Amino acid sequence: MTENTIKNVNFDYIFNEVKPITEYGIRTKQEAKPFIKGQEADLKAEFNKIGAFIESRQRRDIIDVLKHIKNILETIQRAKSNQVLDEVELFEIKNFLILVEKMDKILRGISNNDLKLLQLTPLPQLYEKLDPAHEKLNTFYIYDEYSQKLKKIRNEKRQIEKNISLLKKRIREEIQEKHNIKLNLKDEVTISKSQKDKINELNKEVNLRLFGENYLNIIYKIKNSEEIDDLEKRYEELTFEEDDEEYKIRQKLSVSIKEFSHILQKNTEIIGEIDYLIAKANYAQKTCSVEPEIINELQITIKGGRNLKLEKILKDKHIEYVPIDLNLNKNVSCITGANMGGKTVTLRMIGQIAAMASFGMFVPCEYARLCLFERIFISAGDNQSIEKGLSTFGAEIVNLKEAIKSSDLRCLILIDELAGGTNPKEGYAITKAVVNYLKKKDCITVLTTHYDNIANDEDIKNLQVKGLSLPDETDFSKQDNIDSIQKYMDYRLIEVNYSGDIPKDALRIAKMAGIDEEIIKDAENYLK
Amino acid sequence: MRLIETIKQNNYETVSIIGLAKNAGKTVTLNYLIEEAINLNIKTGITSTGRDGENTDLITKTQKPAISVTEGMYVATAKKTLMLSNAKAEILETTGISTAMGEVIIIRVRQKGNIQIAGPVSAKDMKYVARRLKYYGAEVVFIDGAIDRKAVSSPAITDACVIATGAVLSRDMKKVLEKTAHAVECYSLTGTDEHVKNIVRKINKTCIISEDGKTLVPDIKTSITSGKKISEMISEKTTHVFVKGAVTSALLKDLWENKYLRGIKLIIEDGTKIFTDINMWNEMRRKGLKVETINTINVLAVTLNPVSPEGYFFDSEVLKENMKKVLTGIKIVDVVSGGEED
Numbered sequence: 001m002t003e004n005t006i007k008n009v010n011f012d013y014i015f016n017e018v019k020p021i022t023e024y025g026i027r028t029k030q031e032a033k034p035f036i037k038g039q040e041a042d043l044k045a046e047f048n049k050i051g052a053f054i055e056s057r058q059r060r061d062i063i064d065v066l067k068h069i070k071n072i073l074e075t076i077q078r079a080k081s082n083q084v085l086d087e088v089e090l091f092e093i094k095n096f097l098i099l100v101e102k103m104d105k106i107l108r109g110i111s112n113n114d115l116k117l118l119q120l121t122p123l124p125q126l127y128e129k130l131d132p133a134h135e136k137l138n139t140f141y142i143y144d145e146y147s148q149k150l151k152k153i154r155n156e157k158r159q160i161e162k163n164i165s166l167l168k169k170r171i172r173e174e175i176q177e178k179h180n181i182k183l184n185l186k187d188e189v190t191i192s193k194s195q196k197d198k199i200n201e202l203n204k205e206v207n208l209r210l211f212g213e214n215y216l217n218i219i220y221k222i223k224n225s226e227e228i229d230d231l232e233k234r235y236e237e238l239t240f241e242e243d244d245e246e247y248k249i250r251q252k253l254s255v256s257i258k259e260f261s262h263i264l265q266k267n268t269e270i271i272g273e274i275d276y277l278i279a280k281a282n283y284a285q286k287t288c289s290v291e292p293e294i295i296n297e298l299q300i301t302i303k304g305g306r307n308l309k310l311e312k313i314l315k316d317k318h319i320e321y322v323p324i325d326l327n328l329n330k331n332v333s334c335i336t337g338a339n340m341g342g343k344t345v346t347l348r349m350i351g352q353i354a355a356m357a358s359f360g361m362f363v364p365c366e367y368a369r370l371c372l373f374e375r376i377f378i379s380a381g382d383n384q385s386i387e388k389g390l391s392t393f394g395a396e397i398v399n400l401k402e403a404i405k406s407s408d409l410r411c412l413i414l415i416d417e418l419a420g421g422t423n424p425k426e427g428y429a430i431t432k433a434v435v436n437y438l439k440k441k442d443c444i445t446v447l448t449t450h451y452d453n454i455a456n457d458e459d460i461k462n463l464q465v466k467g468l469s470l471p472d473e474t475d476f477s478k479q480d481n482i483d484s485i486q487k488y489m490d491y492r493l494i495e496v497n498y499s500g501d502i503p504k505d506a507l508r509i510a511k512m513a514g515i516d517e518e519i520i521k522d523a524e525n526y527l528k
Numbered sequence: 529m530r531l532i533e534t535i536k537q538n539n540y541e542t543v544s545i546i547g548l549a550k551n552a553g554k555t556v557t558l559n560y561l562i563e564e565a566i567n568l569n570i571k572t573g574i575t576s577t578g579r580d581g582e583n584t585d586l587i588t589k590t591q592k593p594a595i596s597v598t599e600g601m602y603v604a605t606a607k608k609t610l611m612l613s614n615a616k617a618e619i620l621e622t623t624g625i626s627t628a629m630g631e632v633i634i635i636r637v638r639q640k641g642n643i644q645i646a647g648p649v650s651a652k653d654m655k656y657v658a659r660r661l662k663y664y665g666a667e668v669v670f671i672d673g674a675i676d677r678k679a680v681s682s683p684a685i686t687d688a689c690v691i692a693t694g695a696v697l698s699r700d701m702k703k704v705l706e707k708t709a710h711a712v713e714c715y716s717l718t719g720t721d722e723h724v725k726n727i728v729r730k731i732n733k734t735c736i737i738s739e740d741g742k743t744l745v746p747d748i749k750t751s752i753t754s755g756k757k758i759s760e761m762i763s764e765k766t767t768h769v770f771v772k773g774a775v776t777s778a779l780l781k782d783l784w785e786n787k788y789l790r791g792i793k794l795i796i797e798d799g800t801k802i803f804t805d806i807n808m809w810n811e812m813r814r815k816g817l818k819v820e821t822i823n824t825i826n827v828l829a830v831t832l833n834p835v836s837p838e839g840y841f842f843d844s845e846v847l848k849e850n851m852k853k854v855l856t857g858i859k860i861v862d863v864v865s866g867g868e869e870d
Contacts, residue, residue: 070622088607088633091619141618141638154639161640184864185563190844216843239614 001034001355001376002402008378009351009414010309015359018279021063023071024268025275032276034358037372037410040294046277046360047291048114053281056110065103066275072096076264079257084250091140093257093264094130097123098138100267103274118274120267126260129253146249153242160235167228171207175222179205187222284362292357292368298410298444300328300350304366307349311364322491323366324349328446330461332439335448335493337465338505342491343448344380347414350446351378354412373444374409377402380416393422400434407441415447427451435460462497466490467505531829531861532564535668535688542658542686543828544673546800547693548711553833553863554692558595558672560831560863561690565668566598573602573666575632575647575657577674577682594642595672601637602666604657606630606646615641620664625653634660645672651685658686675800683715684798684823691715694833694864695842701850704842708830709854710806715799715827720768720820724795728770728822736761737768755782762786770795770822777804780812790816798823829859 006012020026035043053059075089085093101122107115131137132145144151172183179201181189188211191198202208202220211221224232257264283289287308304323311321324346335343353363354376379399396418403413418434419427428451438445439459447454454460467490507527511520535543545561547554558574565572574595597603597615606629610617616639625632629646634657648654658669673682673689683689693708719725727737736744736758744761748754759782762769766788771779775796783789796802798821802809813819832851834844844862851860 070624086611087617087619088610088622088631092622139618139620139636142616157639185560214841216841 004399005351005376005378006355008380009348009355009376010307011352011355011359013309014352014356014361018276018283018361020272020275020279021066022069022271022275023073024069024272025066025279026272028269028272028276029279032359034355035360035372036358036374040296040372043294043357043360043372045114045117047294047362049118049277050281050284050360050362051291052110052112052114053278054285056112058106058110059278059281061106062103062274062278065099065106066271066278069096069099069271072264073268076257076261076268079254080261082258083254084247085254085257086250087140087142090130090250090253094127094140095138096264096267097127097130100271101127103271107274118270118277120270121263123260123263126256129256142246142249147245150242150245150249153238153245157235157238157242160231160238164228164231164235167225167231168222171222171225175205175207183222188219189221190217190219192217280361287364289356289362289364290367292353292363292365292370294357295369295371298331298371298442299369300326300354300371300412300444301367301369302326302350302353302365303368305349305353305368306364307345307352308364309352310345310348324491324493326350326463326493327495328444328461330439330459331441331443332435332445332447332459333461333463334435334454335446335463335465336450337493338467338489339509341465341467341489341505343465344416346491346493347378347380347416347446347448351376351412351414371410373412375403375406375411376414377406377411378414378416379403379418380414393419404434404437407438407443409442411441411443413438413443413445415445417448417450420450424451428453461495463493464496466492466494530564531690531859532561532568532570532668534828534859536568536570538688540668540687540826540828541662542669542671542688544671544682544686544689546673546675546683546689546691548691548708549693549696551696551833551837552692552694553831554672555595556833556863557690557692557831558670560861561670562595562597562601571600571602571665571667573604573658573661573664573669574645574672575604575654575661575669576645576672577647577649577654594644596640596642597637598640599637602634602661602664603637603643603645604632604634604647604661605643607633609644609646610635613641613643615639615643621660623648623653623657623660625657632657634664636664647671654682655685683800683825688826688828689715690829690831691827692831692833692863695836695840695847696833696838699836699840701842701847704847705850705854706806708851710809712827712830712855712858714802715825717796717799717819717821717824719824720793720795720822724768724770724793724820725822728795731770732772734758734772735770736766737770738763738765739767740765755779759783759786759789762788762792764788766792768793768795771801772797773801775802775804777808780804780808780817784812784817793818793820795820795822797821799825827858829861830855831861831863833864834862835864 001011018029020029035046070092072092075085075092078089079085100120104120104122107118107120130140133143142150144154172187175181176183183189191202193199193216199218207223207225208220209223210218212219303325305326306321306323314321326346335346337343353365353368354370354373356363357368357370358372377399379396400415400418403411407413419430431447431449431451431454435447435454507520507523545554545557562572562574574597604623606627608629610633615637617635618638619633619635621634623632623634625648627646627649632648648657654671658671661669671682671686675683691711693704695704697704697707724737727741727743728735731743731745733745734748734754736746746754746757746761748757755778758769769783769792771794783794794817796819830851832844832847834847835841844864848860848862
């Protein structure tokens with residue numbers, strides 16, 4: 001599919017609605033390629049997996065796990081290039097391992113053979129390294145249990161801390177009592193300069209030092225005793241050793257993670273796949289889509305097909321969407337019928353369903369049976385090429401050329417009003433020739449047309465929009481406008497044998513829309 | 529009663545600390561509250577409202593002083609600040625909330641040390657983080673807060689707030705008293721009626737409400753320059769005018785021109801949104817300006833720092849006594865020189 005086709009069959013809208021949760025799932029979705037002719041069995045397996053997730057009660061549980069999964073690819077990459085991971089990264093790996101184990105358990109609880117291929121590999125041996133204290137918590141710390149040395153250092157630090165605070169408390173209490181002063185939390189006291197005696201007294205105190213002075217006050221602070229100074233120095237040394245030891249532990253853990261990096265990576269891929277499949281399952285359920293039957297023969301049968309984007313737009317306007325049935329079992333089919341009869345919408349719907357199926361998605365119908373294509377083309381009100389400066393006809397021709405070029409492959413070619421904007425004589429000739437060319441190819445071509453005599457060929461299937469069904473010919477009054485035509489339009493397609501005549505609802509629609517009576521009468525005269 | 533006891537007794541779970549200026553002693557206040565909580569065996573959680581450009585503070589090492597944290601405390605801070613900390617941390621959660629300083633991580637302190645804290649920026653994220661800190665075991669969550677013209681200010685989303693003020697506000701003690709009193713007055717404004725709150729929350733834009741409950745929304749981008757437009761839409765039927773965002777002197781002046789305003793209630797998001805000239809504000813209030821808020825703020829205490837980093841200082845006793853005179857009914861604590869009396 002070209003960008004153009006994707007837009008034109010509204011597949012961009014649909015694909016956007018498929019929302020994986022994890023970054024792995026999003027990546028899997030981004031990298032997804034369509035299934036083409038020859039991959040029918042793979043596609044069937046994909047559908048089976050989606051079906052299994054739709055039916056499985058455990059889908060909710062898996063989604064809950066997915067919501068907690070973080071992207072650890074960067075961390076794995078860092079470990080692989082021999083970097084030492086920090087605590088937060090180790091925490092994330094630990095959590096990933098916990099979640100993988102959890103998800104693996106859930107997946108094993110689903111007894112479905114198609115999901116057997118989505119096998120995660122829990123790594124209890126790596127998990128154990130990240131939980132040396134066997135706490136079974138999803139938090140992480142460079143635990144004392146990692147090394148005897150670390151434990152020893154930390155114990156000593158704790159002891160020193162206690163001693164320092166004890167010593168400080170003693171000095172503090174002594175000073176407060178001795179001099180009848182109150183020290184603040186920072187072990188400071190502010191004395192007014194007017195208290196000369198007090199100042200003389202405090203100046204002599206060996207455990208206090210002058211901390212600050214201004215014209216009003218003098219601030220004293222407790223001085224560390226030599227013993228405290230020594231303890232603090234030792235504490236500092238120990239902290240240094242501790243950091244060193246922690247670094248070694250993190251280094252070791254990083255090496256272990258590197259050893260398992262390929263399994264970790266594989267797990268992220270499988271999680272991505274599961275996430276993407278579940279996103280498709282969710283969307284299938286939300287849109288009441290069904291698994292299409294994939295066949296080898298060139299055929300598209302759709303019962304109750306819907307164009308999801310249009311359905312959504314109409315729903316917002318509280319208008320009901322009319323599902324369409326159709327059976328395309330010849331190489332070329334023509335859709336004819338009234339203007340505003342939904343021909344283009346139907347064309348898009350066919351493309352949309354074929355595109356969704358090829359991307360391994362369930363399709364919005366009651367039933368669908370179709371083959372896989374190698375290419376899908378659509379030419380319908382192509383805006384992109386027009387924006388590039390081409391005329392409508394020019395854009396059509398460019399699209400057509402692309403399609404014809406690929407028509408030796410199995411293609412789905414959808415053409416809306418070929419050469420509709422040019423003079424009828426030439427337009428007819430081009431259309432007829434294209435039809436004649438494509439009917440010999442291993443392709444399904446569907447075109448909408450107003451030209452008579454395109455479908456007067458027994459190789460070509462002719463589908464007709466039922467068209468306007470007015471309650472009474474004279475019934476429509478002046479209040480009716482272009483919007484109310486929807487009320488009277490029967491969008492369903494009927495298969496007709498070629499009768500030579502194409503129904504002409506254009507004039508009736510013009511009349512309903514309120515075009516001047518004089519013009520309508522004049523036009524009617526010309527038709528006779 | 530000591531400040532921390534008041535917090536516990538009223539079951540305040542989140543308390544923000546707001547400085548009226550840089551170096552007003554916010555960090556000293558925070559450290560003081562932490563110390564007090566430790567003494568009473570109260571488990572605390574700490575975070576701060578992040579702001580853009582916080583990393584420059586880290587590089588120059590001038591602003592954001594470190595908070596000293598001890599074993600058993602809970603902290604939510606950005607990864608970069610965590611990695612620079614010398615406290616040892618057990619990682620509890622990576623929140624997925626990103627800041628200029630990296631993802632916000634929730635930790636439990638395993639070994640004491642100092643840590644700079646840079647928390648989430650948005651109110652929604654802040655609420656989440658506070659909730660998680662409580663979930664892990666914090667009985668009280670302190671938020672090193674910020675007031676913000678545009679975003680939701682931290683006092684408006686916490687149960688209570690402590691205001692840090694001090695000599696840094698002005699060399700003139702009178703001005704310090706005046707500015708502090710003004711801030712406390714603004715923060716303490718009463719909440720408006722529930723039905724007005726509901727209307728405003730639904731519209732969430734500057735609007736004019738009339739007696740029949742009908743609303744008019746002026747077509748303006750920010751309220752700051754749009755006083756005249758709002759004023760034009762006020763009629764004798766108007767009962768409330770809601771101004772979203774900052775209330776400036778210019779805006780207030782334009783509104784005051786409207787003859788109906790004296791009978792109307794001016795509704796603002798919260799008390800931290802007032803950025804008007806103090807004299808003008810006081811005069812209008814005297815003449816009958818009625819102001820109410822959507823989010824009320826509970827001012828718990830004012831802490832004083834009598835020393836300015838510029839080198840000047842006030843006699844802390846004098847400052848405290850004078851502050852008591854202008855702020856009646858509010859606890860005043862000199863955290864720098866003494867803390868609270870028992």
